[in-house]
Amino acid sequence: MASIKKYRPSSAGLGVIRIALILASIAVILLSKRYLSAYPIIMYTVIGIFCAAAFAIGMILLPIIFAKSTYSISDEEIQKVSGMFFISRQFMKTSCIQYITTVTTPLSKLTGLNFIIVNALGGRMILLFLSMNDALEISASLNRTIRSNREQDS
Numbered sequence: 001m002a003s004i005k006k007y008r009p010s011s012a013g014l015g016v017i018r019i020a021l022i023l024a025s026i027a028v029i030l031l032s033k034r035y036l037s038a039y040p041i042i043m044y045t046v047i048g049i050f051c052a053a054a055f056a057i058g059m060i061l062l063p064i065i066f067a068k069s070t071y072s073i074s075d076e077e078i079q080k081v082s083g084m085f086f087i088s089r090q091f092m093k094t095s096c097i098q099y100i101t102t103v104t105t106p107l108s109k110l111t112g113l114n115f116i117i118v119n120a121l122g123g124r125m126i127l128l129f130l131s132m133n134d135a136l137e138i139s140a141s142l143n144r145t146i147r148s149n150r151e152q153d154s
Helices: 011-035 040-068 132-153
Strands: 005-007 070-073 077-082 088-093 097-104 114-120 123-130
Touching: 005 132, 011 040, 011 123, 040 077, 070 132, 077 123, 088 114, 088 123, 097 132, 114 132, 123 132
Parallel strands: none
Antiparallel strands: 005 070, 070 077, 077 088, 097 114, 114 123
């Protein structure tokens, strides 16, 4: 029986998204004050709606989604569990994997913006917001599995 290793999205990714939401809120406030100052009711409504939505997304929705997301990797399969109200479970047999793509961004050790795209026979699974160490470990593990499956087929 193969060991199953579990991974979770990096909390650094959540922090980067929150910073982006704060910057977007500041931009909306400045643009609203500049272009909608002649219409104060519309200006304050736009600012209020956008700031409330950014707060709800950054402080309520995303932390729940990050907390409920897990990735389980074994020699036989990959399992992705994600969602908030409706939990989605994706399974993929490692024997079906054709290739993987590892996406890292500048300063990805600090930001947690590392992604792995697993392409299989007619399907795709994306592992989001991994730490740099987790992304490299998963990539190495999946590459070993792909190589061993190809050697068995030959």
